[in-house]
Amino acid sequence: MPQRSGPATVLVAHPGGELYGSDRVLAESVAGLREAGLDVVVALAGPGPLVARLEALGARVTVCRTPVLRKQYLSLVGLLRLARSTAAGLRPSWALLRATRPVAVLVNTVTVPLWIVLARLLRVPVVCHVHEAERSARPLLRRLLALPLLGARRVVTNSRFSEGVLLDAVPSLASRTQVVPNGVEGPSACVPPRASPDGEVRLLYLGRLSPRKGPDVAVAAVAALRDRGVPARLDVVGAVFPGYEWFEQELRDQVRALGLTDRVALHGFRPDVWPWLAGCDVLLVPSRTDEPFGNTAVEGALAARPVVASRTSGLLEATSGLRAARTVAPDDPDAVADAVVAIRDAWAHVRDDALADRAYAADRYSPTAYRRRVADVVAGVVSDVAPGVVRGSRP
The missing domain is CATH 3.40.50.2000 (Glycogen Phosphorylase B;)
Structure with a gap:
């Protein structure tokens, strides 16, 4: 031509x-x-x-x-x-x-x-x-x-x-x-993790709202933490594909049914992810099914935040080498809660690892x-x- x-x-x-x-x-x-x-x-x-x-x-x-x-x-x-x-x-x-x-x-x-x-x-x-x-x-x-x-x-x-x-x-x-x-582009400036997550552990789900991505698993993990006496709150940042509005309604119904309206907030899509990552202690990536890669997990590392991700598919590659990352069985809210508690209990060490992960991820990706x-x-x-x-x- x-x-x-x-x-x-x-x-x-x-x-x-x-x-x-x-x-x-x-x-x-x-x-x-x-x-x-x-x-x-x-x-x-x-x-x-x-x-x-x-x-x-x-x-x-x-x-x-x-x-x-x-x-x-x-x-x-x-x-x-x-x-x-x-x-x-x-x-x-x-x-x-x-x-x-x-x-x-x-x-x-x-x-x-x-x-x-x-x-x-x-x-x-x-x-x-x-x-x-x-x-x-x-x-x-x-x-x-x-x-x-x-x-x-x-x-x-x-x-x-x-x-x-x-x-x-x-x-x-x-x-x-x-x-x-x-x-994966990181934030222009990194906000270090809190010195201590005393009080509430701040959790973040970031991404598409769909059954395969498992935001409902993250919500159930908050309930599991509450039942163990571990105060936590979850911000859910993302939206559904057109035609999947039923799933967002199911999420809202789940939050109400579990009595988590004061602990879980759905914020919809936000184009700038970095303020949300800066405001969290732990990023959750609880995908149920195969992920080709794991951009969100890498963004968590670039923001110097520990990540709890499903032990599956491309998420294993994305979290490989990240010392502050924890991987758990997919579709297991209790396993997510276990990982969050372990991170909280070893916070000083995990915080140092997350800061080191930032440099590693910036070079690797x-x-x-x-x-x-x-x-x-x-x-x-x-x-x-x-x-x-x-x-x-x-x-």
């Missing part, structure tokens, strides 16, 4: 405009492409606070309502809705590809596969960044979700766990797949290194089409 004059363009496709884990990582990817001297156009399937962050990085952002794969489509009626959504998204997606004439397309997550198909039809090389790892899903479903990646020249996964789940589904992707751990690696991956697929358009690209 002929290129326009000026900086080469990379089109980035992403399923939404929110500011959760994969959204924040996308912003780091865009920053890396911009630092490599590329013009970046980002196509979002919906608006949200991510738009302002991307525009501040110098990207051009457009809302292009292409279909996003969700579990709600896993039925006959759902498949019909997906087919209609795909048909409606074909024209605007195709038009954007023709208008931007990108040297490459970066598809962020496997939930927007239409971009892979259309870019392949236009012979534009594709990099797909996989943020999903559903090992508990049926093998056929995992294979169907991964098959569109055969149209990508390179596949990036955010953890070895994600890579393993992907290659179990489609082994032939091995030669084009590599692991790039997420780059350096956004600067991540940006460079993403730009290098894109440079690799572009080199056959337009050699040298990405600064620092390797032959």
